[in-house]
Amino acid sequence: MKNYVIVGGGVASVAAIEGIRSVDKSGKIYLISGEKKPTYCRPLISYYLQGLTDFEKMKYRPDGFYAENNVELIFDKAESVDKDKKTVKVGDKTIKYDKLLVATGSTPFVPPFNGLNTVDKKFSFMTEDDASAIEKAVDKDSRVLIIGAGLIGLKCAESLSERVKSIAVCDLATRVLSSILDDDCAKYMQNVLEEHGVSFILGDSVSSFDKNTATLASGRTVDFDVLILAVGVRADISLVKNAGGNINRGIIVNDKMQTSIPDVYAAGDCAEGFDASINSNRVIAILPSAYMQGYTAGVNMAGGNKSLGNEFPLNAIGFYGLHSLTAGAYTGETYEEKTEKGIKRLFFDGDNLVGFILIGDINGAGIYTSLIKEKTKLTDEDKEKLKKSPTLAIFNSEIRSKKLGGVV
Amino acid sequence: MKKVYVNEKWCLGCHLCEYNCAFANSGEKNMVKALKDKEIHPRIHVEEDGKITYAVSCRHCEDPVCVKCCISGALSKKDGVVKIDKNKCVGCFTCVLVCPYGAVSPAEGHAATKCELCLENACGSPACVKGCPNKAIVYEER
Numbered sequence: 001m002k003n004y005v006i007v008g009g010g011v012a013s014v015a016a017i018e019g020i021r022s023v024d025k026s027g028k029i030y031l032i033s034g035e036k037k038p039t040y041c042r043p044l045i046s047y048y049l050q051g052l053t054d055f056e057k058m059k060y061r062p063d064g065f066y067a068e069n070n071v072e073l074i075f076d077k078a079e080s081v082d083k084d085k086k087t088v089k090v091g092d093k094t095i096k097y098d099k100l101l102v103a104t105g106s107t108p109f110v111p112p113f114n115g116l117n118t119v120d121k122k123f124s125f126m127t128e129d130d131a132s133a134i135e136k137a138v139d140k141d142s143r144v145l146i147i148g149a150g151l152i153g154l155k156c157a158e159s160l161s162e163r164v165k166s167i168a169v170c171d172l173a174t175r176v177l178s179s180i181l182d183d184d185c186a187k188y189m190q191n192v193l194e195e196h197g198v199s200f201i202l203g204d205s206v207s208s209f210d211k212n213t214a215t216l217a218s219g220r221t222v223d224f225d226v227l228i229l230a231v232g233v234r235a236d237i238s239l240v241k242n243a244g245g246n247i248n249r250g251i252i253v254n255d256k257m258q259t260s261i262p263d264v265y266a267a268g269d270c271a272e273g274f275d276a277s278i279n280s281n282r283v284i285a286i287l288p289s290a291y292m293q294g295y296t297a298g299v300n301m302a303g304g305n306k307s308l309g310n311e312f313p314l315n316a317i318g319f320y321g322l323h324s325l326t327a328g329a330y331t332g333e334t335y336e337e338k339t340e341k342g343i344k345r346l347f348f349d350g351d352n353l354v355g356f357i358l359i360g361d362i363n364g365a366g367i368y369t370s371l372i373k374e375k376t377k378l379t380d381e382d383k384e385k386l387k388k389s390p391t392l393a394i395f396n397s398e399i400r401s402k403k404l405g406g407v408v
Numbered sequence: 409m410k411k412v413y414v415n416e417k418w419c420l421g422c423h424l425c426e427y428n429c430a431f432a433n434s435g436e437k438n439m440v441k442a443l444k445d446k447e448i449h450p451r452i453h454v455e456e457d458g459k460i461t462y463a464v465s466c467r468h469c470e471d472p473v474c475v476k477c478c479i480s481g482a483l484s485k486k487d488g489v490v491k492i493d494k495n496k497c498v499g500c501f502t503c504v505l506v507c508p509y510g511a512v513s514p515a516e517g518h519a520a521t522k523c524e525l526c527l528e529n530a531c532g533s534p535a536c537v538k539g540c541p542n543k544a545i546v547y548e549e550r
Contacts, residue, residue, distance in 0.1 A: 015476070043479045047498040052518055053480070057496050060481040288477035288502060295476065314477075316502040323514070325505045362501060364510030366474075385457070390510055392464060393457030397416065400462065403509065405413045407550055408467045 002027035004301055005088050005095055007078040007239060008103035009033025010042065011287055012268030012294030014060055016101050017069050019298020019306075027302065029071045030097075032090050035127065036075040038066065043287055045131040049159035055128055078104075081243040083261045099263050099301035102240055102251060103294060106233035106269040106285060114208035122227040125156045134160075137226050141165050145214060145222055147206060148230035149176040151317055154189075156228055157198045158319050168222055169193075170201040170214075180315045180326045185343055185357050192322045235270045235283050248272055250283040255307045257297035265301055267293035277312035277329040277355065284313050310373050325365045328355030328372045335387050346387060351377045353386065364390035409488040410547050412452075412525065412534050414463045418544035419454070421461030425536035425545055426450035429465075432526050432535035449515040451523040452536045452545075463536065463545055466490055466511045466523040474503040474512055474522075482519075489527065494519040 004020055004027055006013045013031055020029060039060040047053045066073055079089045081102075087094045108124035116122070121137045124130050134156075138144065142164040146153045149171035157167050169176075175186035176193075190200060204216045214222045235250040246252040246260035250272030257265045257273070268290035275282045289311060299306040315326045322342075332349035342360015346353060346368070353371045367390035371378070378386070382394040392400055402408075427443060429450040436442035452465035472490050475483045482496035483503060492503075492512075499518035515521035525547075526534045537547040 041480050043500070044498055052498055053496070058480070287479045288506065291476045314502070314505055316500050316505045318500065323501055325501065327505065362504055363513055365505050366503075366507035366512070367510045369506055370508035391455055391457065392462075392509065393455060393460065397460070401416065404462060404464060404467070405415055405550075407411075408469050 002098045002302070003096055004029045004099050004101070005032065005097035006030065006101045006103060007032045007088065008101075008105055008268070008270070009035050009037070009039055010103060010105045010268055010290060011039060011060060012103035012105075012290040012297075013101070014039045014065070015291040015294030016103065016267065016298035016301070017065075017071055019295040019300075019304075020302045021069050021298075023299055023302035023304040026070075027098075029069065030074060030095055031066070031071050032074045032076060032078045032088065032095075034075075034077040037128075038063075038073075040128060041287075042127065043155075045125065045128060046155035046159035048128070048131050049135060049156075049163070058128070078239060081239050081261075081264070083243045083245075083264065086263065097263070100265065101257075101294070101297050101301060102259070102264065102266045102270060103268045103290075103297075104236040104239060104270045106235050106283075108229065109232045109234045110229055111231055113206055115210050118211050119209050119227050120211070121225065122229060125152050125228055125230050126233070134226070134228070138164050142225045143223060144168070144226045144228065145170065145224035146228045146230055147171070148232065149173065149200065149202065150179060150230060150232065151177065151315070152233075153228070153230035154193065154319065155317070156230060157193060158196070161193075161196050161198055164226075167198045168201060168224070169198060170204060170206065170216065170222070172203070172205040174203040176200065176202070177317070177324075180313070180317070181324070181357065182330060182345075184338075185324070185345070185359055188343055188359055189319060189322070189324060192319050196320055233269065233285060235272070235285075237270055240264065240266060248281070252281065253293075255296075255309070256300045256305075257293055257308065258300070265297040267297040273308060273311060275312055276310045284311060286314060288314055310375070312372065314369065322360065323362050324357070324359045325362045326355075326357045327365075327369050328353075330355050330357070335383075337387070348378070348383060351379075353378060353383075366390075367392065410525075410549050411468050411488075412465055412523065412537060412545060412547055413550060414545050416460060416462035416544070418542045419461045419463060420542050420544070421454055421456060422541065423454050424539050424541065425452050425463050426454060428535040428539035429523075432529050432531040435529070447516070449513060449521050451511075451513070451521055453510075453513075464509055464511055465536065466507075467509055468523075468525070473506045473508070477502050477506045489525055490522070491524050492520060492522055 251266040430448035434442035
């Protein structure tokens with residue numbers, strides 16, 4: 001009977017458990033989690049602050065999940081991995097593994113701002129504990145300053161906008177959501193946030209803090225009561241790094257999610273795998289990738305044979321009911337449609353759809369995603385149909401009858 | 409297990425499946441009351457391409473990508489049926505972003521919606537199938 005050890009209690013760990021159990025029903029699984037609670041849905045913390053969910057509903061799997069899958073939970077921090085003895089050190093325990101998954105995720109990156117230590121109320125926005133702490137720290141008179149206009153910073157802004165007096169978001173980038181949107185689309189989303197009272201200071205950065213005042217590089221000063229740092233995250237790679245494994249920004253993995261250390265796998269926000277949209281390795285720190293990677297790792301750890309396949313960034317984000325879905329690369333021939341209700345951008349490279357940005361009308365977007373993933377060859381006629389709407393009409397009737405009339 | 413399958417050769421493009429679906433999932437007893445002057449969110453939709461028409465609804469995939477990608481744990485597969493727990497769903501629409509059939513849709517409020525085979529509404533089995541005048545949509549084992 002195999003001993004599986006998983007370090008990290010996020011979504012990739014649940015996926016790995018499900019992956020292992022799809023192959024091996026009996027092996028022993030140890031789950032080591034420093035967050036000391038069952039897996040919950042971290043991207044939902046903004047919805048929590050909005051009052052749209054609660055910590056009970058945010059549990060990722062039903063309560064019986066770990067018992068049903070015969071998983072022993074160890075709520076403690078994994079200190080080190082001994083790759084020769086194949087053990088993990090946790091507190092005063094040493095746990096032996098046959099297969100180890102490192103799914104340690106990422107931690108908020110806090111730049112070394114001058115005077116940050118003088119700020120009383122400062123928070124990251126990553127965990128349930130962060131959300132609880134912010135909830136306690138703000139009231140209707142709070143002036144909130146958020147550093148970082150990315151996905152985390154803006155969801156935080158949206159979630160607090162009804163609860164506080166004012167919100168300012170500052171970012172060195174000249175547009176919001178710079179990792180997933182181009183200029184026009186970013187401006188469109190920014191407008192929605194501004195209509196709800198969020199103000200932006202873009203193309204500027206904090207040079208120093210002094211208690212409740214931030215002085216920016218431009219010389220401008222911003223007074224605040226609560227500071228939220230959402231600059232970015234860093235992959236937590238230390239276990240594999242210290243054990244001598246190959247690392248870059250993340251833990252380097254192949255398409256089976258194996259690291260350079262035998263019998264050690266990595267998945268989720270700590271792992272750096274192949275991203276087809278840039279034809280190179282990078283950390284894709286999104287929940288769907290964490291699941292896919294964790295599941296793939298689990299299957300392979302248990303003796304199955306599964307490749308990750310064609311991975312690329314995907315993002316679903318919305319503010320105040322305006323939704324934006326994005327995928328893939330924004331290169332090649334661009335088709336654009338702008339209406340009062342939103343924006344559609346499709347990116348074609350030769351015969352393939354390689355990326356898209358949809359704002360507003362998002363129905364059927366998964367058809368586009370699937371065409372990118374499957375690298376489906378498209379004729380000019382297909383492209384014209386897809387410009388109108390995502391549709392299965394691009395397939396011939398035989399293929400379509402398999403899709404809609406077969407077991408898939 | 410039994411699933412909904414479509415045969416486009418028999419589809420008339422009448423869209424009745426959409427109305428029957430919306431009615432079955434409305435909780436109302438009267439079809440007029442359920443549908444008239446309301447924005448409806450049927451869980452099946454008819455696609456048209458020139459003369460070809462066909463209905464599309466959840467395929468209840470063997471390996472459902474929507475379940476794997478769901479960020480709230482609201483989507484799950486049990487006894488072959490992919491279901492959405494609207495109580496857990498926050499309406500991020502990652503499922504809409506990944507369903508290869510375009511069969512999960514944004515609905516009213518803060519939740520996505522999809523076909524659950526009418527197993528838990530008053531209809532008891534797929535309303536789209538019962539109401540299809542040309543048997544272009546069937547509910548059977550394959």
